[in-house]
Amino acid sequence: MHPLDDSPRGLERPRKRVPFAVVPDENSADETPTGPPATAPADLPGADLPGVEELLDAAVGSLGGSERPGQLAMARSVTRALAEGEHLAVQAGTGTGKSLAYLVPAVRHAVAEREAVVVSTATIALQRQLVDRDLPRLREALDGLLPRDISFAILKGRRNYLCRHKAAAGFPDDEPDQLFDAREVGVTGRMVQRIQEWADETETGDRDELVPGVNEQAWRQFSVSAKECLGAQRCPSGAECFTELARQRAGESDIVVTNHALLAIDAMEEFAVLPEHGAVVVDEAHELVDRVTSIVTDELSEAGVALAVRRIARLVDQPLADRLQEAGEDLKALLAAAPAGRVDELPEVLGATLALVRDAARVCVTALGPRGADKDDPDSAAARKIAFTALDEVHDTAVRMLEAFGHADEVDRADVVWLEAGTDRRPPTLKVAPLTVGGMLRDTLFGDRTVVLTSATLALGGTFDGLARQWGLPDGHWTGLDVGSPFDHARSGILYTARHLPQPGRDGLPQAYLDEIAELVEAAGGRTLGLFSSMRAARAAADALGDRLGVPLLCQGDDSTSLLVKEFAEDEETCLFGTLSLWQGVDVPGPSLRLVIIDRIPFPRPDDPLTSARQRHVAAKGGNGFMAVAATHAALLLAQGAGRLLRSQTDKGVIAVLDPRFSTARYASFLRDSLPPYWTTADPDVARAALKRLRDS
Template structure:
């Protein structure tokens, strides 16, 4: 039987699911279908309430069924993965079974480390505890959690960490899981037939739609092996986070603790002399990192080249000494050998990558950024050398966009009024307007599918142009006064988005003394618990930083005021973003606008997007940073925000909030 076209399938699905027709959803679904048919990349901005999941799933399923090809859907967050696989896809598959002639199949596919490893569980091969983090209570808790995980092995059908009834620490999970590099491989593992990761992979290979994450996309792009089943179409939801997630996957680190862990894993696989030499190299590295300055390394500190080269050579000697496993090696010994080889290879490759950076004297020709960071774990300070790509555009361009037709979508993709800023970071050529209905000539086009919200009638954007600019000496008294006045007018119901945790805590402490309603602050409890408490009590306010800018979905009267303390520019001492800004400047571009302003514009749009989550919502977004009104870049940042009714009149805002509260 012939498969109905996308508009007909979408109408059928919407009716079956009890929804109503949305023009933006139809526009997006039609555009996605055309992009797939024409093999043209598509970027779609679809505001909250558009129904973008259905708009890309319907044409994806139609294509998969008609062509007998798998479509990959990638998300940035676990929450969206669950929404797709536990709610959207099961209902949609059932709804489309009749018109397309069969029920579409779907599966979720994650990295191997997300699944229990039966070989590791049954052989008892475990990671050594990190001496820097050694703590008797933690070790006891880890033991209890690992025991529970081993018992869970006989109860679970998926072995998926996210299906665990009660969560465990990352340390405990590592005792029962392996990375892809640590895996023995299906041919060598005695548990390959029952392997949870392999079962998930086989199920994915037989599915019409596979749901995965951006990290898996990166691993698939970088790996010579096939990670994802063969596919020609990729849908990237939450595409505004694609670059950050890919960057995270391609970031590596070197530390004295990491060298010690590798030496422990080597155990009796190498001679005492080789192990001692490696430990000695790790100690030298530790001293070097403790004595070196924090931040970016544009050149190697005195002695660093020799120490890193020594570490590289000793890791290579150890790796060579391990050698291949002998035939008949028992599974426990084989697993220990594989883990040791993986850890050694990984650290060796990272050291080589770091030395390669400084092999290029011209800083403008380097592809990676190296910096030293200091992290605190339970009052223990760890000095770490990190290395990350200056850009992932080349990786995305030569792998993802060359091999597949890609649909990129999010509620916030346009910065400064078009898609060009994000397109550059994805490796696509800049070209055009938001509503580009024709072919671009550059292999992709952008589409703004609109929003069901009447922004000018539903919300006010207030810019406090008469407040003092934010500084380093804490929140100004006048700014705190305005916060109190607006929060009081709103009767609580406030989400405070701050540029730092220090500012969020300062505002919480000072305002609790001046208002009569509860103020929750991120860090007081689990973030999910705080959001739930905020949503359940209309008078409660919630203050926090980065994760709240993107992670709060609270429709209704519990949220009527979003306060933003300052334009969320990146920290000036952020080594990676500073290096990227310098690189743009060196190539004749505007580094501030390309990196810092775009970073701020994206977060600002995400933060403002917390206010309207349903068509019945009303309220105010208040930006308490006068630079949005007075600085030259203010107009560029404003162009990325929803078209709220704009004002600089505080009195009008307070009066509007009072009317909302009274209503």
């Protein structure tokens, strides 16, 4: 029987999914969740505290919720992992209530051990949800059950906080020399004035509390990086530094909420950024590798060299500054003439130019004199500190790029170098990134602390192994657990693959795809989220179908994404087409979303320098580069995109994948097994009929 129909039909049977742990679905009445005992044994820390089951029950009850087997199983497993010091990866589908499932054990562990637990997220939205909603409610719910009230704080990178010393003109202006539109300068000037007024009122200095927000150009004039900071002891404003105050609050808290970037910096740098902690919970863990990669990616361009030249003005002899400037100009000319893309072998001219930049920066560093001088002159110390920072970035990046080459065997490579083409606002830029971050995470993040990693999407192709390798989880020291989802995917959703369509090409959307989209949207009466592999495809579909569909059609880029999603949710017949941020950032429960269309399997671009280099590196080590990199990337996005459909227990609908390779290619089973167990069909009549019934119901 069709899951969205009361009449019999001959359909394909729903796929079966084998979980990693036998954790029953909420709809199973004759099984009980498996896992560690709810109450900690007497020899475990916190044996005198209420068990995790009692605490979770109080938390759920105070929110008016009901017991969820998957949530309880996850809470028990997190409790055991924290107690025994074993890493844990937990896939918890939408609706499981995973935030409480890790927060309750984390709070209990923090109270028992008298040390902070760090919770790291990928998005600002989840950070705010934790700090503004989940943790305050949890503190209230556990009042009287624990020996004291729980405490929590949010901690961000230094760039996110206003620097009082810089706001007081304690740092030289570091704005690069660029040609700006006069109107843009006026807008930025008004933002600068608003920041100055806000600086006299704010109690936190947190950029996110400045509403409406300001652009990066304005904010840079009031913030410093960790490397530019003078330090609380030397800075005239150190006693009232917003960053230091935030770190102080975090150091006194049970739960410290931060982001993946700061977590990576804390793990990899010699200096501590986060307070002392023995346990970390990584939520949105499917994004950890990309966020860490971005942190350890360096870039070099003429603009960066020119910034360093400006920062050393009046601090070194002019001939030395001129030497660095000339090296930067040589780099500019070379990059302007070179083709964009991956650089596998170091051309002689590029090697010589990088050496010129490196050597000129090193000479200037020497000319600046001993680091830490001018202790009695904060303004002079600030100017020297930012000069050192700029020179170090130029010098170290040039060195790293030169060292990325010269390996006889591909297996020995550590980094990949590529040239990113320039734009109207940005010059051509040479970049360098690691081929893998697993090794550094294994040695740092997973080295001396317990880590729980969780997301709705971790078991790709039915296994955690792919992401575990990317994270660098130590073999034999971690456990994977899939607690399922409270949603009955097979009865609530149809996964439809348009096998009859041609394979997607490189020349935009074929007419057959546009016709298929139109027929599906018409059957659904609008109510469609179109997820496209490129902005060009999304715009082409919106332009071609705007007049044809007869329902409101929004396209990403027409307005801010948040406003578009709001408009989409409020009008049931509206459709929204877009690309990457919509694959993961839309939460629209209810009748406004009945159809999710995915135009093609979201493989990375074949010419993407980093992913193509990573594929080659995996292959050189004897692995399957396509499956380990490209297919894993696609599976993650597909699972995230498909997850937009069911956001509440009453949601129903269809996920339509137009790319026939999703059913026919050799890797298709891996992709399908990365999704929840929806009812599957390749019959377009079945999909359209189901959508019409939903539309008319």
